[in-house]
Amino acid sequence: MIRAVIVINTQGKPRLAKFYEFQPVEKQQELIRSVYGVLSSRAENVSNFLDAESIFGPDTRLVYKHFATLYFVFVFDSSENELAMLDLIQVFVETLDKCFKNVCELDVVLNYSKLHTVLDEIIFGGQVLETSSTEVLKAVEEISKCLFCPSPSFCLNILFEGGLYTCSCLDWND
């Protein structure tokens, strides 16, 4: 199964972290730090594998892909295929790309919930659920519709949150 999905930027800031086996937050932080420590020391154009056993314990493997300012890291065990996991990272990134039209780090930063929604449609409890980005997108859109189903208090919220309050935010457009 897949043990964890981690997205870190090149400065080591976590942008997404999902552990499919419960880990206390301190442990999560430590794991992510160690992963980043190894990742940052790796040259470009080398293989996408990392020795994960020293970080995550026995029978773990790790693949990562580096896109622009982000590392996408999947940790898994021997019941997954390494190359398939690389493909799955690709699927995830492609889906995000379609979701956000040319995804960049900022999209990932600002869309915490959506990111998780997308990921949950691809990986379910550590199992690969769906590998086609169109299917994933379809499901995500359905869920979004559900989220925005009309309800009086919700509309009010939209009005205030989306309009009034956010006007004061300086970097709304960056």
Added chain:
Amino acid sequence: MAGFSVMDTLFQRTLDDLIKGLRLQLIGESAFLSKALDEIRREAKSTDPDTKSAALLKLTYLSSLHFHDMSFAAFHVVELLSSTRFSHKKIAYHAASHSFDDSTPVLVLITNQLRKDLTSTNEFEVSLALECLSRIATVDLARDLTPEIFTLLASSKVLVRKKAVGVVLRVFDKYPDSVRVCFKRLVENLDSSDSQVVSVAVGVFCELALRDPRSYLPLAPEFYKILVDSKNNWVLIKVLKIFAKLVPLEPRLAKRVVEPVCEHIRRTGAKSLLFECIRTVVSSLSDYEHAVKLAVVKIREMLVDDDSNLKYLGLQALSVVAPKHLWAVLENKEVVIKSLSDVDPNIKLESLRLVMAMVSESNVAEISRVLVNYALKSDPEFCNLILGSILSTCCRNVYEIIMDFDWYVSLLGEMSRIPHCQKGEEIEKQLIDIGMRVKDVRPELVRVSRDLLIDPALLGNPFLHRILSAAAWLSGEYVEFSVNPFELMEALLQPRTSLLPPFIKAIYIQSAFKVLIFCLNSYLLRRGNAASSSYSDQLVPDVPGLFSEQDSVGCSDLASCDAPVEAKLDEGFNPRDLNQSFGGLSVEYGGEETSTCGQASASASFKDSFTHESITNLLNRVELAVVPLTRSYDVEIVERARNVLCFIELIKPQTPDCLVQKEESSDTEEAEASKIIKLMHDAFSNDLGPISVSSQERVSVPDGLVLVENLEDLETICGDVQLPSLNSFSHGSSHFEEMAGVSIPIFQSKEEPGPSNESTSLLAEHRKQHGLYYLPSEKKDGDYPPANDPQLQANSNDDEDLAKLTEQLLVSKKKPNHTKPRPVVVKLDGDQVPIAAGPHSQEDLLSGTVRDVLLGSETKPTTRSSTKRKGKEKLNVDSTTESKENLGDVEKQDQGNSSTRKSKPNTHSKGRRHRSPGKKGDEGEENCQKAKPKSSGRHKARQRADAPLNVVSQTPVIPDFLL
């Protein structure tokens, strides 16, 4: 909440605001975060679900990406779960699956909510609940919600069904009894028309089968069908993984599977599938020559691919195939060796592993040469990896693959000089080990040691200190093979040795002592023989006990062939600063050496150099160098330095004149000096052998000694006092008593903590207090000898005497303390013992536990266990029934063989007598049907054992089995 106004709700920060605020960092991150957390704490208590949900979303965000604890909000999460709004539910479920674990107390409160959502008409709500369940399900949740999941497994909505299939894994894991309810539907999903559902189902079976393959053998035909029919690479990969586990259990299955797998290899364009096929072939189908050949062809394609991922995986596959088909590696030898210099550390590492796999007796020298060259060029980290793997490969099984120890020893010397070498400890260990085990290589060892010792530059590298200590010890211990002991003495006493840590310095002094004794003894011998004017060979027989016959032959042989080398090295040595600093001796003897080395035998030449003058110089020289050491702060050094000085004082009054004059006159005084020298020499001349690792285990526990299993409280006892290590008690004591007043902790503390009066009393008090951990006082000294395990003493020679004890007292701690001379490589049965013993006890333990669990579950098959632990064991029970029964039977039949191989069907009935006597139980029933009427499955029982074989041809087996 009374204090919660509309304004708070209106102007609540959303997650977006939080993120943006964090990015702006107007007041610094930590200040901002703590402010935000305060807000969240307040908002989470709000009665308004919108406020609450926004707060929880923010909190989950902070917990997930800024690692703040959010357990305090667990109850608020539960509150929000019951909201009717989907957006609230989503946030709540997200928070729950992120932050809940088995120990979260409020988990018991969500069962009903989950049940409600699982039966909801909104498929997305159902998926939310399933998603959450897949991560946080506990034993209780799994038990209580099994019926709902059973229903969902047949849901008409694909989205729901595939998630229900996925959640089954966690549910089985937590609550094994659910297998009886859900297994059948799970299997049905393998046949689903929807490829996504099949994919997830196969994934679940893959996970299950990896844990306990045997239970899933009966499903082989289903998997086979998928293997042949499916076009989905994801599914195929998973099925291949399942077969990789099943095939080793059922050889007949291999025959079936091998063709389709090869077909996939030939046909597929997907690298991931190709690699999985290759992996399956090399790991599980390696008996099928043609399949392996095909796989190796593909591996080679991967190896030469530009993509470093493929190259890496190709190398990995090669290392899997290596043990059985070494030819595959040898065929790709060039690529593998070239990969050693790849830029990618993964690839380098993998190719190193492969290179080591290729090593054999015939090519070890060649490969080591190549590797050492690579090590010289590599970065420090990889260099040490290379060295480490050479060392570990060569010493495997007591140097099994080493034929030429002279070569290996010089390789060790060479490795020590590699600039990045940090393997000092390992090299030290091996040098000494070889010295003790392999008699014939000692002359070469001494030569290598000399080269290391004599180079003052090496003393500056702390990583080499351990090697130098081995070299010092070896040259002291085997000084009789030395070509020039004077030179050795120079090396051992050179001023730069002050750079060594004290415990190594102590070894240097001890070795110098041995060299000194040897020189004096040789001098005496030579003088004794001067009258008969015979040199070299005649020396030996006159001195029984100095050299055995064999030794002397070996010694002079080697010395003679080494003579030219020696001369050369000497020249190289002369210009060094060492020589300048204590010119006298070396120049003198160096000169003599070069002049004589052309003669027939070098052994004669160095015997020649034991003149009166040289001996006197030597004594002076040693005294000069050792005296300052008696003021050292380290007791080990002081101790040894004093040993040397006392000895010199003892013989010195007699030496200067007597040794010369007595040549003609009376022997009385001389006799005394030479007697001492002889005595000391005899003490050192006993051979030391390796000690069996298991020897301590063979020491019988003395009567009245109570060994406590749990030594935890020892820590508190040792809080103030240094822990006396129990096994090195006895011998040191008498020495250290002399060193009154010195209570500095010793580097390698092996003596009692307090030698001084004060500390002795402390010690006594401590002993009184914690008498439990002390050996009975009267036994303290008598205790050690048994440690030289009786068994070994039996076959070792008759060297159980005072001399040995003396030697034990005087030699450095590193030496094992019993002799065991044997011609080639000394092996002790103990060397293998731990390896053999480990797995055995492990297996017994395992089967024991398994049996316990089996008994428990068989008597009460439907017990609803509520603790997690028990639940886990029970999973085993259900899914491994077959193998367990087998184990149980094996025990009954007293075969004592705990192999997990399946035995014949007739053994199956025994395990379940209580169910339907006389009827052959059916594992399928065990697995999935326990809850159903059992009449259905029985007539197929006899086919179960060979189901995998028949499956393909006899399809009816399966439906019956699953009914």
